Amino acid sequence: MRFDVVTLFPALFDVLLDQGVTGRALIRGVAELHLWNPRDFTRDRHRTVDDRPYGGGPGMLMKVEPLRDAIAAARAQAPQSRVAYLSPQGRVLDQAAMVELSRRPGWILVAGRYEGVDERLIEGHVDEEWSIGDYVLSGGELAAMVVMDAVTRLLPGALGHADSAAQDSHTDGLLDCPHYTRPPEIDGRRVPEVLIGGDHAAIARWRLQQALGQTYRRRPDLLERRGLNQHEQALLDEFVRSRHD
């Protein structure tokens, strides 16, 4: 997976390069990251990338030309990549969307600053507009990093344990089950016996039941959207009953 990021602050991306899943994935060649600074595509003496909004109003906007030319340079090196602009006006991404994104050869992510970009940049040079959630950040860079992390960890070879991405919460539309590690008891709280017993079928059943129960309690909206098969419904019913007993 090739990521190209168009950003006025390339140094912000050092954190991805230095550590964690994305750092290792970049090192393992599972993903590659290329940065493009619109300021390098300016043609005036002052290397101007922003200007005042027509019609007045607070703040500045990013100009079309430097962004357009930076995107063109990225497209020339990554012709199969699609261009995505990160903004509060974009389609809100969930885990299913991240899975969709992880299936493409590459992405050119455009990180906006100031109050955003001239609309003609989006109309003429952006393929898709996305949001990581309904809130406003001071720049699109953190949104781009969130997308790159969520997508990269889904790529084969990115995580040590092949199926751990598959067991994530929000996988198959459920929240995660509770997790425990040593010691078996701490501060008077014990690990559920089923997890210590070693009966793998019982453990898998317990984990699914807990995921269903947690999702039912905390995010019934996710359960609505996902629907349950008969087995899952029976597990959930047992969970709910046991909580009322």
Ligand SMILES: COc1ccccc1CNc1ccc(C(N)=O)cn1
């Ligand atoms: C005022 O900032 C902007 C205004 C318009 C566009 C981009 C920005 C940059 N900020 C962003 C970017 C993305 C997200 C998100 N929710 O994905 C939140 N903020």
